[in-house]
Amino acid sequence: MERKNVYFEFLKVSRELGLPIKKILDMAFILKDGIPVENNKLLRQLGISRNVLNQAKKKLASFFEPSSKFTCLSPNHLNFLTEELGGSYLQEERIWKILETEDFSRIISLLGHFQNLREVPKREFDQFAATLETTALRACLMDFFGDIKSKRILFLGDDDFTSVAVASLKTANEISVLDIDERILKGIEKVSREVKFKINTVKYDARLPLPTSFTDKFDVVFTDPPYTSEGVSLFVSRAIQSLDQTNNSARIYICYGNSDRAKERFFPIYKVLTDSGLMMRWVFDKFNRYNGAESIGNSSSLFICDVTPRTKPLVGNKKFNGDIYTTN
Numbered sequence: 001m002e003r004k005n006v007y008f009e010f011l012k013v014s015r016e017l018g019l020p021i022k023k024i025l026d027m028a029f030i031l032k033d034g035i036p037v038e039n040n041k042l043l044r045q046l047g048i049s050r051n052v053l054n055q056a057k058k059k060l061a062s063f064f065e066p067s068s069k070f071t072c073l074s075p076n077h078l079n080f081l082t083e084e085l086g087g088s089y090l091q092e093e094r095i096w097k098i099l100e101t102e103d104f105s106r107i108i109s110l111l112g113h114f115q116n117l118r119e120v121p122k123r124e125f126d127q128f129a130a131t132l133e134t135t136a137l138r139a140c141l142m143d144f145f146g147d148i149k150s151k152r153i154l155f156l157g158d159d160d161f162t163s164v165a166v167a168s169l170k171t172a173n174e175i176s177v178l179d180i181d182e183r184i185l186k187g188i189e190k191v192s193r194e195v196k197f198k199i200n201t202v203k204y205d206a207r208l209p210l211p212t213s214f215t216d217k218f219d220v221v222f223t224d225p226p227y228t229s230e231g232v233s234l235f236v237s238r239a240i241q242s243l244d245q246t247n248n249s250a251r252i253y254i255c256y257g258n259s260d261r262a263k264e265r266f267f268p269i270y271k272v273l274t275d276s277g278l279m280m281r282w283v284f285d286k287f288n289r290y291n292g293a294e295s296i297g298n299s300s301s302l303f304i305c306d307v308t309p310r311t312k313p314l315v316g317n318k319k320f321n322g323d324i325y326t327t328n
Contacts (some may be wrong), residue, residue, distance in 0.1 A: 006077070011150055013059045018051075018248030018280075019052055020306070021146035026065040027056070028063075034078050036070035096127075098140040105163045107136035108174035110195075117187035118161060121292065125181060126325045128293040130160040137287075138222070139165035145304070147220045147251060148172050154214065154242050156206065156223035156235055159184050167197040178214065206234055207320040210241045215317070218242050224288070225256035227296070229268035231324035232256060236276055237313035248308045252278065255288050257300025273303065277310030 010028075014021040027046055031037060043050060057071065065072040068253050098104055111132045121127035124250075139162060142148050149171040155163045160178045177199060179185055185201040192199045201310055204211070206225075221242055225235035236254060243250040258265045273280060280303055287302035 007113070007150065009060065009063075013056055014146075014249045015247045016059065017052065017055055018306070018308075019048070019056060020251075023048060024056065024060075025146060027053075031071060031073045032078065034073060034075065036065075036072040039069055041072055042071050059078050059259070079319075098137070098144055101140060103143070103169065104136050104140050107168055108132055110168055111135055111161060111165065112162070114191050116163070117190055119159070119181070119183040119187060121159065122181065123327055124325065125159075126231070127159045127181070128290040128326065130224075131289045131291065134166050134290075135160045135162050138162050139169065141164060141302075142220070142222070142253070143169055143171075147253075151219040152176075152217060152244070153220045153222065153252075154178065154218040156221060156239055157225065158188065158222075160224070161188065161191070162222060163188060163199050164191050164197065167192070167199055168195075174198075174200070174218075176200040176202070176214070176218075178202050178206075179204045196248075206238050207324065209317045209319060210238050210271055214242050215243055216241075216243070218250070219244060219247050220251050220253070222253040224300070226325045227256060227258065227300075228324055228326055229272060230322050232269055233272045233276075233314050234320050234322075234324055236272060236278070237315035240276060240278075240307075240311060240313040241317050243307060248307065251281075252305045252307075254303040254305060255300045256303065257288070257293070257296040259296055272314065273305060276314055277308050277312055278305040279308050281305075281306050287295055 010024045011021055013019065014024055023046055028041070030042065030045055034042055038052070039217040043053060046053070057067065063077050065074055089197040115132070118129065121129050148166055148169055150173050152174040153166060153172050155177045157179050159181065163175050163177045166172060175198065177185065177188055180201055180203065185203060188199055188201055191197065221239040223235045223239055224233045232254070236252065239252045256269050282304040284302040290298045290300070
């Protein structure tokens, strides 16, 4: 089996079971030396249930030795997986090593080269300028979690050029950007032309219905919405409407920030996410750093949310007439 087909098999199982692709890659990494691992130990290392492990092994039966109280990869696949994984995976303790990667340094260099195309933020749209390091870190974190390779990715707003950083990795199936600000779209388009990235850009006001060509389509959505509960609710709803409903491992990245002296303002945001039927798999406090956002300490948290059978948009796909910006 070709290497690309191995990954697609993993991706298919991820979509069917709702098991993050990162967990399947982690399992392969643990087993890649061909040494049998006791099932209970494997469960502890992966942090998944026995039922999910058994389902994954059943759907990927050709990759494993016959079932027993141990799990072991088939010798036929060891070489492929060793080359595919290469020691770059395995769990949370490696997350921040992405700061030391060549990809991180290369993205910083690319963003620095095009920094003049990043427009002065418009307060009327609640725009703040994220640092170049933040934009690069977003892309590398998404890649670490398996949320770029072979994925269809939508950016709901992208004044920080995160789409450019993701496109530079050259593994996504599709990258689209919807933004209300034509200046941002023109900047992304110019970068895309110059370095031959394929980024689809469309002007869009999230208060309007999501275009049908963007509904029920994407695997991953990234958004840094206005920091009001109405703004978060609207952008999260549009993100949910854009997700491929057949992908049980679809995911939304959401940024939200507030001052440590106003921690209670996070409560309505948590409620939006839980009422939307999303599971908060990761919350990285103060992950995003900005220039000119002193009221929130020049920082915001990054929420990484998985879909569940209860996931639904709180705002229907119709025109929204309420205020969503903090400047209203």
